[in-house]
Amino acid sequence: MKFTKILSIVLAIMMLFTFVSCGSGSTDAKDTDTETAVDTSADTAADTEGDNEATDTIVMATNAAFPPYEFYEGENIVGIDAEIAAAIAAKLGKTLVIEDMEFSSIITAVQSGSVDFGMAGMTITEDRLLEVDFSSSYANGVQVVIVKEGSAITTVDDLFAEGATYKVGVQLGTTGDSYASGDFGTDRVTQYATGNEAVLALAGGDVDCVIIDNEPAKAYVAANEGLIILESTYADEDYAICVQKGNSELLAQIDAAILELTADGTIDGIVAKYIK
Ligand code: ARG
Numbered sequence: 038m039k040f041t042k043i044l045s046i047v048l049a050i051m052m053l054f055t056f057v058s059c060g061s062g063s064t065d066a067k068d069t070d071t072e073t074a075v076d077t078s079a080d081t082a083a084d085t086e087g088d089n090e091a092t093d094t095i096v097m098a099t100n101a102a103f104p105p106y107e108f109y110e111g112e113n114i115v116g117i118d119a120e121i122a123a124a125i126a127a128k129l130g131k132t133l134v135i136e137d138m139e140f141s142s143i144i145t146a147v148q149s150g151s152v153d154f155g156m157a158g159m160t161i162t163e164d165r166l167l168e169v170d171f172s173s174s175y176a177n178g179v180q181v182v183i184v185k186e187g188s189a190i191t192t193v194d195d196l197f198a199e200g201a202t203y204k205v206g207v208q209l210g211t212t213g214d215s216y217a218s219g220d221f222g223t224d225r226v227t228q229y230a231t232g233n234e235a236v237l238a239l240a241g242g243d244v245d246c247v248i249i250d251n252e253p254a255k256a257y258v259a260a261n262e263g264l265i266i267l268e269s270t271y272a273d274e275d276y277a278i279c280v281q282k283g284n285s286e287l288l289a290q291i292d293a294a295i296l297e298l299t300a301d302g303t304i305d306g307i308v309a310k311y312i313k
Contacts, residue, residue, distance in 0.1 A: 141210030206235035206244035
């Protein structure tokens with residue numbers, strides 16, 4: 038824990054340094070981890086007291102290629118998760134630092150303690166519960182199927198049809214990936230680093246459909262001509278925040294914050310801002 042805190046502070050300082058020095062520098066967010074600090078402590082009581090708590094940071098791991106939950110607006114990571122996390126951090130009197138990484142690296146980062154929690158439209162699953170602990174759920178997700186307009190695939194059942202050979206694109210390490218690999222076999226599934234890459238592969242004809250969460254699916258379809266989302270859905274899920282196994286102190290704090298932010302309408306307000 039000590040080490041994590043020190044690391045977080047070092048990261049925050051490095052980040053500030055980056056802001057100061059990156060005016061014309063080019064960044065490649067695709068394959069390097071990126072940190073973004075969101076100062077949520079400004080409006081907390083602790084801050085005016087000038088004690089150390091308010092300058093503490095809390096580090097969230099995410100994969101910021103998943104609109105409207107987490108995505109880049111310029112150099113900042115914004116979205117439903119980013120804002121809910123900032124509100125939780127504020128309740129804890131901490132400054133939120135967001136670390137962007139591959140989705141498939143988030144659980145390892147949480148397990149190793151190099152970050153404090155993971156929040157990435159992440160579904161609670163049996164498999165993940167063996168590796169991390171989950172907070173109470175703050176949102177629901179639905180796995181949907183994106184196809185090209187006029188596709189022979191018109192319902193989810195078509196994918197399961199006897200003799201069907203349709204190729205499925207997914208984001209590596211997601212539930213869409215594990216469900217599709219289980220249902221159709223890994224030969225029919227192609228894993229991409231991001232949902233966007235999977236969608237581009239669909240548009241380019243490399244795969245016949247993409248299985249992904251409904252809200253990002255809407256964003257991808259809106260951004261790419263000629264794609265539609267099937268009406269029949271593939272799976273229903275619950276999103277939650279994950280922490281290192283056994284970190285019951287942080288988990289209790291996060292759960293208490295989610296409860297309060299639900300009761301006072303903060304979470305609904307954030308969701309309504311991004312999902313019309
Ligand atoms: N809900 C899915 C899962 O938990 C997909 C989440 C992907 N999130 C992301 N930020 N890329 O596996």
